[in-house]
Amino acid sequence: MHKDTDCGQPRRADADAGKEITVAGWVHRRRDHGNLIFIDLRDRTGLLQVVFNPEVSSDAHHLAESLRSEWVVKVTGKVARRIQGAENPNLATGEIELVASELTVLNQSLTPPFEVDEHINVSEDMRLQYRYIDLRRQKMQDLLKMRHNVTRIMWDELTDKGFTQVETPILIKSTPEGARDYVVPSRVHPGEFYALPQSPQQLKQILMVSGIERYFQIARCFRDEDLRADRQPEHTQLDLEMSFVHQKDVTDVVEHLYARIMREVRPEVKVPAPFTRLSYEEAMTRFGTDKPDMRLGMELATLTEAAARSEARVFQSIAADGGSIRGIAVPGCAGYGRRQTDELIDIAKRHGAQGLVFIAIDESAESIETMTEEQARGPLNKFMSVDIIRDIARQTGAKPGDLILMVAGAEKMVNRVLSELRLEMGRRLEIADPNEFSFAWVTDFPLFEWDGDSKHWTPAHHVFSAPKTEHIDILESDPGAVHADLFDLVCNGWELGSGSIRIHNPELQRRIFGVIGYTEEQVADRFGHLLRAFQYGAPPHGGMGLGLDRLVALIAGESSIREVIAFPKTQSASDPMFEAPSKISDEQLAELHIAVITDDE
RNA sequence: GGCCCCGUGGUGUAGUGGCCUAACACGCCUCCCUGUCAAGGAGGAGACCGGCAGUUCGAAUCUGCUCGGGGUCGCCA
Numbered sequence: 001m002h003k004d005t006d007c008g009q010p011r012r013a014d015a016d017a018g019k020e021i022t023v024a025g026w027v028h029r030r031r032d033h034g035n036l037i038f039i040d041l042r043d044r045t046g047l048l049q050v051v052f053n054p055e056v057s058s059d060a061h062h063l064a065e066s067l068r069s070e071w072v073v074k075v076t077g078k079v080a081r082r083i084q085g086a087e088n089p090n091l092a093t094g095e096i097e098l099v100a101s102e103l104t105v106l107n108q109s110l111t112p113p114f115e116v117d118e119h120i121n122v123s124e125d126m127r128l129q130y131r132y133i134d135l136r137r138q139k140m141q142d143l144l145k146m147r148h149n150v151t152r153i154m155w156d157e158l159t160d161k162g163f164t165q166v167e168t169p170i171l172i173k174s175t176p177e178g179a180r181d182y183v184v185p186s187r188v189h190p191g192e193f194y195a196l197p198q199s200p201q202q203l204k205q206i207l208m209v210s211g212i213e214r215y216f217q218i219a220r221c222f223r224d225e226d227l228r229a230d231r232q233p234e235h236t237q238l239d240l241e242m243s244f245v246h247q248k249d250v251t252d253v254v255e256h257l258y259a260r261i262m263r264e265v266r267p268e269v270k271v272p273a274p275f276t277r278l279s280y281e282e283a284m285t286r287f288g289t290d291k292p293d294m295r296l297g298m299e300l301a302t303l304t305e306a307a308a309r310s311e312a313r314v315f316q317s318i319a320a321d322g323g324s325i326r327g328i329a330v331p332g333c334a335g336y337g338r339r340q341t342d343e344l345i346d347i348a349k350r351h352g353a354q355g356l357v358f359i360a361i362d363e364s365a366e367s368i369e370t371m372t373e374e375q376a377r378g379p380l381n382k383f384m385s386v387d388i389i390r391d392i393a394r395q396t397g398a399k400p401g402d403l404i405l406m407v408a409g410a411e412k413m414v415n416r417v418l419s420e421l422r423l424e425m426g427r428r429l430e431i432a433d434p435n436e437f438s439f440a441w442v443t444d445f446p447l448f449e450w451d452g453d454s455k456h457w458t459p460a461h462h463v464f465s466a467p468k469t470e471h472i473d474i475l476e477s478d479p480g481a482v483h484a485d486l487f488d489l490v491c492n493g494w495e496l497g498s499g500s501i502r503i504h505n506p507e508l509q510r511r512i513f514g515v516i517g518y519t520e521e522q523v524a525d526r527f528g529h530l531l532r533a534f535q536y537g538a539p540p541h542g543g544m545g546l547g548l549d550r551l552v553a554l555i556a557g558e559s560s561i562r563e564v565i566a567f568p569k570t571q572s573a574s575d576p577m578f579e580a581p582s583k584i585s586d587e588q589l590a591e592l593h594i595a596v597i598t599d600d601e
Numbered sequence: 602g603g604c605c606c607c608g609u610g611g612u613g614u615a616g617u618g619g620c621c622u623a624a625c626a627c628g629c630c631u632c633c634c635u636g637u638c639a640a641g642g643a644g645g646a647g648a649c650c651g652g653c654a655g656u657u658c659g660a661a662u663c664u665g666c667u668c669g670g671g672g673u674c675g676c677c678a
Contacts, residue, residue: 029638036635049638069628086636094638111629114612119639120627121613125670178678198678225677226602350604350674462678571671
């Protein structure tokens with residue numbers, strides 16, 4: 001080793017003073033006082049102040065004059081207690097310093113494009129281009145370690161529970177469902193292609209047929225779709241699958257694991273236990289979304305009946321057409337002015353609403369029951385009696401000083417709009433406690449969704465989820481009413497993963513394919529291997545896929561998963577450091593039997 | 602594919618039609634300094650304003666196209 005001690009290691013003057021040590025690392029900062037030179041030396045464990053004193057070693061002092069930021073050096077010297085008054089309480093090693101007797105420059109460095117420091121502000125573009133420098137920052141090192149710890153706990157916990165980690169192949173077969181595949185040409189089979197897995201779903205189900213019983217993998221998944229703050233073309237998921245289980249068995253394992261991760265990685269935060277459980281129906285009714293942030297309050301109320309009793313034509317006609325009128329009460333916002341309400345109307349319109357109806361309950365009202373007509377202000381109030389307004393206030397839970405937001409129209413749109421407004425108001429009012437992690441299981445999803453474009457039923461999750469036993473009879477006759485043992489794990493508005501009890505009966509699996517509208521040929525081509533496997537004693541099984549990047553970002557309080565991925569890609573799915581993707585040589589293309597067609601224009 | 606925001610020395614910003622021969626901070630370079638720690642002091646170098654085309658007497662500033670980055674809708678079994 002070039003060093004015998006880590007920079008962050010010697011900490012106490014009593015214990016360490018007088019020891020001769022050798023450390024090595026990067027020059028974090030240099031303070032040259034002429035005759036006395038200070039270097040903050042940085043390695044993965046932290047900072048250590050090194051002093052070069054010409055009276056101790058004139059050679060070392062002389063060489064130290066040439067040191068610059070990010071040079072890589074090795075220093076030998078004696079640990080000494082700092083002189084009185086020169087201690088640095090901000091540094092873990094602030095009580096001591098290293099008095100250098102010997103300095104070796106192991107490598108020089110160009111002046112870095114940005115400083116390796118926490119307080120600086122650099123564009124993400126620049127950070128990604130020089131990711132190796134960016135990752136030297138303490139914060140990035142901490143995030144990578146946190147991620148490591150999360151996966152370490154996954155390994156520990158699942159190993160204890162009898163799980164076996166199995167690596168599944170990265171080169172598999174394209175089964176064009178859902179997302180676009182990333183595709184890899186085969187040299188040996190001209191004109192044929194592998195696909196990178198969108199998830200190891202089928203492989204892990206086959207492992208259940210193989211008798212593994214409890215499988216997990218920290219698996220890379222590839223999807224060639226547009227990126228977002230929480231979506232990368234390759235993401236990592238904790239993939240797990242269990243045999244002979246019911247839904248509760250799967251959620252118990254995951255809940256125990258996630259509670260433990262929170263306890264060990266963020267011991268200071270609140271994690272309400274047990275995790276909340278609510279059905280998809282209930283989530284949509286109370287929050288308008290299947291991934292609610294439950295810290296926000298402001299639950300949705302159905303006001304169709306009350307609003308339809310008013311003289312307001314909009315409400316009457318929407319109610320008559322089978323539409324829905326719903327609303328939320330935003331605490332303390334009765335004083336919102338025109339500009340603020342206009343902003344909310346914009347948000348509502350962006351998400352499909354025709355408009356947004358406000359009722360402001362004046363602070364001066366003693367209570368909802370005693371408030372007067374004048375104490376409730378709103379554009380449609382002249383069409384509503386005080387009784388109706390009171391009714392609306394009661395159902396939304398509004399109090400004096402609150403602002404009620406109402407949206408009318410198709411239920412799906414109304415829910416989406418109110419859910420967005422709820423999130424927006426939560427952000428504005430800073431309602432959510434950043435130290436609370438409110439996990440919830442959302443269960444009993446419908447198995448199918450109607451796709452108006454393709455005029456087909458499509459799987460709400462994926463084709464392998466089992467319908468609830470009591471709904472098997474109506475699979476073909478009323479697909480929309482079929483629910484499944486299908487569940488999501490959500491936390492603070494983030495979808496962290498979903499799972500289900502799978503189909504293990506090849507005949508039932510064929511019926512599902514039938515409802516979705518696959519032909520015999522398509523089924524044979526895409527899923528023949530799975531159906532064949534199921535004919536040889538497939539056990540009942542179920543499992544989950546849980547996003548690791550999202551989990552770590554959530555735990556770390558980061559809004560983008562790029563912060564917790566060592567080498568993420570930009571929104572155009574490219575890597576600014578590698579400059580990937582890139583063209584390949586004609587020789588490579590020829591070998592792969594590939595001709596590139598260039599778009600003119 | 603749609604919509605929105607951004608692009609000025611190495612980095613982050615200011616400048617939004619003539620005051621710009623482009624300002625500020627950090628960084629960088631030189632010198633001074635034995636107790637600093639986001640050291641301090643003095644001096645200095647460094648950008649023609651993402652690219653192209655236009656409007657104008659005059660463009661960093663206006664317009665169009667384009668490239669790059671970010672957010673979002675679509676998309677994401």
